[in-house]
Amino acid sequence: AVPTTINSASGVYNYGAETQINSTDRILIYQGTMNINEGASLKVGGDSGGSCNFIGIENNSPGNLNINGGTLWCSTANGSGYLAVGSGIGKNNTSTLTLNSGILKVDAVLRSSVQWNDAVAVSASGTITINGGEATVGTIYMGGTTVSTGVSTLNLNGGTLTTGNITFRTGNGQVFTWGNGTLVATKANIFVVQQFDPYNTKTRTMQITGNPASFNTAGYDQTIPAFTGTGKLRLTGGGTVTFAQSTLPYGLVLDGVALNLGLLNKDAPLLTVPSLEVTGPVTLKVKRPVPYTDRYPLIVCTSSLDGVSLDQVTVSGCPGTLVREGNTIYLTGANSAMSPTLLHRWSFNGNLNDTGTVGGKDATLQGTDKANMTYINNNTEISLTDGSGNDRSWVSLGDKIIPAELGDTPFTIELWTTLRSRDQWRPCFGFGVYNSDNQTGLHFAFHDGSVPFFKPSAAVASGTWLGGGNNIKIGSTAFPVNEKCHVAVAVAPTGNGNSYISIYIHKADGTLVGSGAWPIGSWTTSKIVQSAFMLGRGIYRDANPLASYDEVRVWNDALSLSQIEVSVASGPDALPNYAAATIDDPFFRYDFTNGTRVFTGNNGTDPAGTYRRRQCRRKRSERSPEHRRPPQGLRYDCRRQHEVERRLDARDVLQVVRRREGRDPLPRQMRLRQHEAACHLLVLYARQAPHRRHTEV
Secondary structure: OOOOEEEEEEEEEEEOOOOOOOOOOOOEEEEEEEEEEOOOEEEEOOOOOOOOEEEOOOOOOOEEEEEEEEEEEEOOOOOOOEEEEOOOOOOOOOOEEEEEEEEEEEEEEEEOOOOOOOOOOOEOOOEEEEOOOEEEEEEEEEOOOOOOEOEEEEEEOOOEEEEOOEEEOOOOEEEEEEOOOEEEEOOOOOEEEOOOOOOOOOOEEEEEOOOOEEEEOOOOOEEEOOOEOOOEEEEEOOOEEEEOOOEOOOEEEEOOEEEEEEEOOOOOOOEEEOOEEEOOOEEEEEEOOOOOOOEEEEEEEOOOOOOOOOOOEEEEOOOOEEEEEOOEEEEEOOOOOOOOOEEEEEOOOOOOOEOOOOOOOOOEEEOOOHHHOEEEOOOOEEEOOOOOOOOOOEEEOOOOOOOOOOOOOOEEEEEEEEEOOOOOOOEEEEEOOOOOOOOOOEEEEOOOOOOOEEEOOOOOOOOOOHHHOOOEEOOOOOOOOOOEEEEEEEEEEOOOOOEEEEEEEEEOOOOEEEEEEEEEOOOOHHHOOOOOEEEOOOOOOOOOOOEEEEEEEEEOOOOOHHHHHHHHHHOOOOOOOOOOOOOOOHHHOEEEEOOEEEEOOOOOOOOOOOOOOOOOOOOHHHOOHHHOOOOOOOOOOOOOOOOOOOOOOHHHHHHHHHHHOOOOOOOOOOOHHHHHHHHHHHHHHHHHOHHHOOOOO
16 A cells, blocks of 8 residues: 655655545655556545645655656646645655656645745755656646745656646745756746745746747746746747846747747847847837838847748738848838727617627626617617716726736727716726826816816826826817717837827718827826726716717727728728828927927927918819829828929929919918928029029029
């Protein structure tokens, strides 16, 4: 029979016969050695009791458990199987669990230290070594939560370790050596690295020595903490991997995974590795900051890239083409227009469904008067009630709707709404913590007594709101009443800890009611607490508005004005086609210098003003012959009115001057800004061609 307690320092117990233990809750190896050899199968943990198995407690001599082809299963009916390796309270030994071949299954927790509970100090010097076989463990704890002596060790030298969590705790020294073994995830983000000993009395070593070590992500998103070592790490399994280090000391072998590289940086690569191999499909996930640049370095390899083919490598999150130059992989053409992804969409066409590509956030009606909220206009809009209180009627669109896979990421919220009554402070939408002035969300209100206003969260490090006051006023016109309007809020990170916010309000016919573009220092989307996305409710206890909502969309990019105009023209029930839209917008024209904003653009206004740009919609057949096309050399573009070439001949300049003097009819849709630009070009022309001034001008 297999003993349930082994307490002999010189005793060696070998088991090779088919054996089951179901009548006891535990095996205690105080000291001595147990070998589970080929043919042995031990299941520890009664069907009615808990399973709590310890190796090496209560003595200064170590206990050792070796699995040499057999099977050990720590399991109970309620899934609380437990196995701990290490010293007991006040003891000092280095006990071991070694899987050379065979099977180890621990339903709940495998510890490399023994603690009766986390409230006592112990000597935790357990060593878990996997040289072969298959280990399946719910959770692995390296050390405890209280300061103790000893070192917890995990060696993955071979075989396969399948687990949902490896937690590196704070109580003792820790060593994780990742050799040629394979780690298989059963959950996302299986590595949990807690803050280490603040007194620096402990050491933690995490190293990759395998050639290669293997990580099967099993389709889950994973973050790999900082490792040392000069080996290689092979990544497989179809998941998305984020590195805590931008410079890896170990090489990479990529086969069927995605790398989350984050925000592009024109001045520095996103990842540096000593060696790189691509043996299967790879996706590089990036986000482009603003302003856009054509060319970005992605990966630098300190050795040769000659053997790396980019045929199986693609980029998501940004347009462009991958090229290899020397030891660097670049993304070129990154400033091209791209079609954003519609993450969430609520159409309110008689239902509250989320039909976006991500979806999963069906709306719910809220408030004490939610029973009286109705669909109107042939079941195309959801209408709030009278708005006489702050909890009468509103719509919840769920939480965590902003994509967070890249941390600080651009996004756009756009919606169609009709305001029935203009009352002060009524919120159009809120994003964050309700009834909170702690700057953790986004707040958009229809009316502050004169115009719409907006608040972002934690605008600057000092805690003051953007613009020096509590409200960002949007334009100078009150929000229209009883007219369907389109509201768009676009947020884009710069890649250096700052962001831009651009807001546009249009009537359904395309008339721009108000707009603005603001740079925000020391603010990114990570500061938004995504606890709730609310229609008709904000982060303050203001009364709900008397309003209706036709459609709400969330995009994974900061839409440009041109794209927003396409959305407005398409209407709430038809998805826009952004193929012909441009990406140049005034909020791409700001820079930060010494903590202050500097306006560097020429197609927008300062944040205190309102920027408006209308595309010329006059039909070609309605124009007079001389106005059917711009003068040769001027090349006006309705979407890029600031881009006027400097190539002018004298006849073109004279035509512009005559128009300025009123001698020729002025095209109705040609804005004053075009003529100001032309006059500026006239001065340039005069300076560059003085010998022609007397001929025409």
